[in-house]
Amino acid sequence: MILNLIFPPKCPFCRKILNHPGICASCENHLPWLDESKRRIVENNFLCVGALRYQDAVRYALLRLKFEGAIDIAEPLGMILAQCAAECLSGEFDCVTWTPVSAERESKRGYDQAKLLAESACRVWDIKPERLLKKVKDNPAQSILPGEKPELRELNVRGVYAPMENAKIAGRRILLIDDIRTTGATLREARRVLLENGAQFVCAAVIAFAG
Numbered sequence: 567m568i569l570n571l572i573f574p575p576k577c578p579f580c581r582k583i584l585n586h587p588g589i590c591a592s593c594e595n596h597l598p599w600l601d602e603s604k605r606r607i608v609e610n611n612f613l614c615v616g617a618l619r620y621q622d623a624v625r626y627a628l629l630r631l632k633f634e635g636a637i638d639i640a641e642p643l644g645m646i647l648a649q650c651a652a653e654c655l656s657g658e659f660d661c662v663t664w665t666p667v668s669a670e671r672e673s674k675r676g677y678d679q680a681k682l683l684a685e686s687a688c689r690v691w692d693i694k695p696e697r698l699l700k701k702v703k704d705n706p707a708q709s710i711l712p713g714e715k716p717e718l719r720e721l722n723v724r725g726v727y728a729p730m731e732n733a734k735i736a737g738r739r740i741l742l743i744d745d746i747r748t749t750g751a752t753l754r755e756a757r758r759v760l761l762e763n764g765a766q767f768v769c770a771a772v773i774a775f776a777g
Contacts, residue, residue: 613770
């Protein structure tokens with residue numbers, strides 16, 4: 567409560583000061599929300615859901631979170647993700663994890679944005695996310711590679727993930743959280759590692775779909 571007085575919550579998109587974490591009424595009405603028919607992408611039995619299109623204010627908000635240290639907006643963004651996942655994936659998963667950044671990148675940034683989103687979403691559900699994966703290669707950021715050449719993005723993430731030591735993966739139905747889905751290469755690679763280590767089922771949820 568005291569922290570809210572010193573650092574009041576703001577809309578992650580327009581930065582308007584709010585009385586509680588969330589988004590303002592204007593952004594609620596004007597954001598590029600995905601139609602119900604476009605909130606689900608299925609490729610080779612891999613279901614990914616998203617709430618928004620990656621454009622305009624959504625794009626700027628996620629870039630601030632990812633590259634400019636705006637970690638305060640992870641809370642309201644995670645709430646959006648939680649609502650989307652609950653509506654589209656109810657009953658599909660029994661644990662939550664995220665696509666981690668490398669130790670080098672986390673040290674440089676001071677945080678892992680996908681982990682922050684997972685923690686925020688899980689607070690809505692009164693559970694905790696579990697770190698099931700680690701990134702073993704500090705590969706170039708996917709964002710610097712052209713989206714129209716998906717094969718480059720596939721090569722860039724190949725072999726970058728491994729299971730955490732003593733991670734409980736076998737037999738579980740896992741929700742994988744990330745910030746953006748462009749070509750889906752990062753999510754597919756993370757899913758492959760989870761399935762190869764015994765996961766029963768893996769689905770994914772992101773804030774926004776690009777492309």
